[in-house]
Amino acid sequence: MYKIIIILILLIILFYMVRRAARAWIEPKPDEATPGKDVMIQDPVCKTYVTTGTAIVEEVSGQKYYFCSQDCAKHFRREGTA
Numbered sequence: 001m002y003k004i005i006i007i008l009i010l011l012i013i014l015f016y017m018v019r020r021a022a023r024a025w026i027e028p029k030p031d032e033a034t035p036g037k038d039v040m041i042q043d044p045v046c047k048t049y050v051t052t053g054t055a056i057v058e059e060v061s062g063q064k065y066y067f068c069s070q071d072c073a074k075h076f077r078r079e080g081t082a
């Protein structure tokens with residue numbers, strides 16, 4: 001009788017482990033912020049669209065800005081979006 005209870009407990013543990021593993025495997029992880037992903041973002045200086053993977057990233061007062069080139073990033077730091 002004890003053996004049956006132990007086997008049942010082991011089966012329940014196994015079931016939960018398999019279910020967790022299956023869920024982690026099936027559900028895609030949120031990877032929007034992953035560098036290299038081609039998300040189109042507008043350069044605030046020259047209005048060109050750049051991809052986050054290739055853009056120059058500048059963080060100004062906690063916010064990230066993406067630029068097509070170092071020149072645009074420099075311009076933004078000096079004069080803002082104007």
Ligand SMILES: [Zn+2]
Nearest residue numbers: 043046068072
């Ligand atoms: Zn630019």
